[in-house]
Amino acid sequence: MNALTRDFVNLVNTAEENQTAKEQTSGAQFREKLHLMPPVGWLNDPNGLCQMDGVFHAFFQYSPFNAEGGVKMWGHYTSTNLIDWEYKGVSLYPDQPFDCHGVYSGSAFLEDGTMYLYYTGNVKLEDGDFDYINTGREANTVLVTTKDGIHFGSKKELLRNSDYPSDLTCHVRDPKVWKKDDTYYMIQGARTKNDVGQALIFESSDKINWHFHSRIESEKPFGYMWECPDYFETDGIKILSSSVQGLEGKEWADRNVYQSGYFLVDGDILDSYKLSPYHLWDYGFDYYAPQSFEAEDGRRIHISWMGMPDCEEYTNPTTKDGWQHCFTFPREVFIKDGKVCQKPVHELDAKKQQLQDVQNELTQSGCPVYEVNVDGIKENHFQAVLSDELILNYENGRFQMHFTTKSKTSVSAGRSLRYAEVGTLENVKILADTSSVEVFVNDGEFVFSTRYYPNDYKIVVHSPSAHITFDKIQ
Ligand code: FRU
Known part of the structure; x- marks a missing residue:
């Protein structure tokens, strides 16, 4: 040295x-x-x-x-x-x-x-x-x-x-x-x-x-x-x-x-x-x-x-x-x-504790580290809102990650919109941590990653007829 x-x-x-x-x-x-x-x-x-x-x-x-x-x-x-x-x-x-x-x-x-x-x-x-x-x-x-x-x-x-x-x-x-x-x-x-x-x-x-x-x-x-x-x-x-x-x-x-x-x-x-x-x-x-x-x-x-x-x-x-x-x-x-697809490594499964298993709609709050899986999506639309300001939505083949507020002090810290043309939506996996969200669309053929800065943690998912699970990770 x-x-x-x-x-x-x-x-x-x-x-x-x-x-x-x-x-x-x-x-x-x-x-x-x-x-x-x-x-x-x-x-x-x-x-x-x-x-x-x-x-x-x-x-x-x-x-x-x-x-x-x-x-x-x-x-x-x-x-x-x-x-x-x-x-x-x-x-x-x-x-x-x-x-x-x-x-x-x-x-x-x-x-x-x-x-x-x-x-x-x-x-x-x-x-x-x-x-x-x-x-x-x-x-x-x-x-x-x-x-x-x-x-x-x-x-x-x-x-x-x-x-x-x-x-x-x-x-x-x-x-x-x-x-x-x-x-x-x-x-x-x-x-x-x-x-x-x-x-x-x-x-x-x-x-x-x-x-x-x-x-x-x-x-x-x-x-x-x-x-x-x-x-x-x-x-x-x-x-x-x-x-x-x-x-x-x-x-x-x-x-x-x-x-x-x-x-x-x-x-x-x-x-x-x-x-x-x-x-x-x-x-x-x-x-x-x-x-x-x-x-x-x-x-x-x-x-x-x-x-x-x-x-x-x-x-x-x-x-x-x-x-x-x-x-x-x-x-x-x-x-x-x-x-070419991506998915979180399976080692994560050992950390999951399932809190909800529902159809159509899910609301959960107070848990910062979690995974949500939405499977069997049949409709031409989907929406998930995280901490009231980060919207994931799908319509007519396009999947969007969208912050409702662009101000530097908001959940987005200044960002606005990203999208991909994903074709037919089949499933969505959301992996959220204290200040990040990774979204895997259609078995991870499309992925969206972002940092976000919420003051409290809440997720609301609407997906008519889909099967939605919420797993707490921590
Ligand atoms: C990419 C990069 C590399 C470089 C490193 C320096 O982010 O610019 O090309 O080796 O970061 O930190």
């Missing part, structure tokens, strides 16, 4: 202890019960997600000194059931010349009892314009290994700007690694000097020496930057996921500032392939930079930052309480009738 690391350790400990003390005296109104949050300060992307020897690891982009962001390090949670998480402290500090302005996003690759963590070491150069040109920022690809997720070897810089194709800006980042036959492949997000977003693939025979292999682009330019790319197969379907910046125009006008979605890959991503149109992972207000991993039982689990960068339409009210943002609840990605 160098002197800088020691300083970080002390400063982070103090910030976390002060926050705990503050919350013990003045409470923590919007702290979630099921969803991972930063102990103090800011959280963004999930990093290094994996399950090793039965233990789930969720690292996260963490800025403990300021609830509005700042220099990034990796915080760390572990769990054996994806529900009860233990905070393990900061694992990776920005303490080397090649990552001194941020231990940016990355992923875990497991082999032979070792966790290989690959990430981007961010360095902002004083004389450059770090947003646009190749000289303003170093985007170093770094490896660090651990056998237990707690004790780490020394960081090793693997790739630097000069190893990336020369038509790229300095925006290259967020490595994710997989193995095929005897070769390792790494995907990274990139932005070209012509402002085209794409993914890069590197290959290696030893996980340490990497060479550029190819680039993945859509047929027509699609956004200017692809962040946090992920490539995986599930139930025989090949999925290329990416968080895309720079999508503008009609189709994107009523959506979030940046998108997170996926292309289905037809063919071989390493050779000749065709990408499908882009599908959004989530249609709500708060969703960015998801990452997936394969659990030991073979499930493909997906966790996202339930937040949005550069989002000017709203001020998260938790900022004044010293923290901001959380993750989505872990979701299983599965294929139904050829479509």
